[in-house]
Amino acid sequence: MTPASELRSGKTDRDENFPVASWIIHPRHRALILAFYNFVRTADDIADHALLDAPAKLALLDELEADLLGQGDGQAEAVVLREALQMREMPPRHALDVLTAFRMDVTKLRYADWDELIHYCSFSAMPVGRFMLDVHGESKATWPASDALCAALQINNHLQDCGNDYRDLDRVYIPQDTLDRHGASVEDLKQAKASPALLACIRELVAKTETLMHESETLTVHIADVRLGCDVAVIETFAWQILKMLKLRDPLSEKVHLSKASMAGYALAGIAGGLWRRATTSAPMPRSTTPGA
Structure with missing residues (x-):
């Protein structure tokens, strides 16, 4: 199993066109928002990775989803988000929807x-x-x-x-x-x-x-x-x-x-x-x- 974190592009929340968990947001929300951002950024970097073929990208996105749903613990970004959501008693619905988009990025051009x-x-x-x-x-x-x-x-x-x-x-x-x-x-x-x-x-x-x-x-x-x-x-x-x-x-x-x-x-x-x-x-x-x- 390839750690998804090793496939990151190096892009962070500071490189986006919009503020991510900025100082404007109340501090109590920032850890969860950053966990969500890191999960999404990791999935995005997988879908955009120049050296991975489509099956490998889809397999890694499936691993992220499985770990987010508690079916494994191999991908750190998914585990961190899963635990952060559980602490707030929030379902993973929105993160799962975003994974659908990254699968589309792999298969629909x-x-x-x-x-x-x-x-x-x-x-x-x-x-x-x-x-x-x-x-x-x-x-x-x-x-x-x-x-x-x-x-x-x-x-x-x-x-x-x-x-x-x-x-x-x-x-x-x-x-x-x-x-x-x-x-x-x-x-x-x-x-x-x-x-x-x-x-x-x-x-x-x-x-x-x-x-x-x-x-x-x-x-x-x-x-x-x-x-x-x-x-x-x-x-x-x-x-x-x-x-x-x-x-x-x-x-x-x-x-x-x-x-x-x-x-x-x-x-x-x-x-x-x-x-x-x-x-x-x-x-x-x-x-x-x-x-x-």
Whole structure:
């Protein structure tokens, strides 16, 4: 059995486009959130590993799941998360959903349309937001807005890294019907500079992602925990800034990531904006419409 920790890429929570268990979050939640993050990061690194074939990746993901469910103790990240969840009497539901996404990363390399991409996000991104809400004891009525925000974050990431995803992993998250509509091809993604057709595809997906962001606007107000609400406001601010960059820059030839310095400034702006919205907005909590909630 290969320890999954030996396959880690070296990427940590400090390298993400969003804060992970930041100082904004109450300290009592941070250990569980970091355990979840380390489990997810380990699974992600397995799915992306350049030297493993598909069967080996799937076998390792199965081991993570088995250990998370208490059927073994070989993978440390799964055991740590399992024990952390047990201490809080929380089920492993969201972690299991994310494993489904990483299996998809191994076996599904193309997406036909926007609906298929959102279906992928329902496993790769939405469970992460739901986990954070559950950790804080929030109402499941917040899930739809959180789902929209998390899908937007995922698609931002896909657009930022579209060239590397294709060149390194043969993965294309830009839907085929979007490529067809603008006369672009998958081969455009391996060029040093994006073609006008590919840029048109990216701009279309940015517009759809902006719609998701608007669908998530009530989330900060409806979250009961003030610290979590501020954390979400920071994440929203980062996401909007990345969307602005994607409108103006070519992700194949230009950097489309926030610098550490700019993230600090946007974080302060996000906290201030989130607190202002909470103080000045009176919005009723939506009824839960989440299937199975």
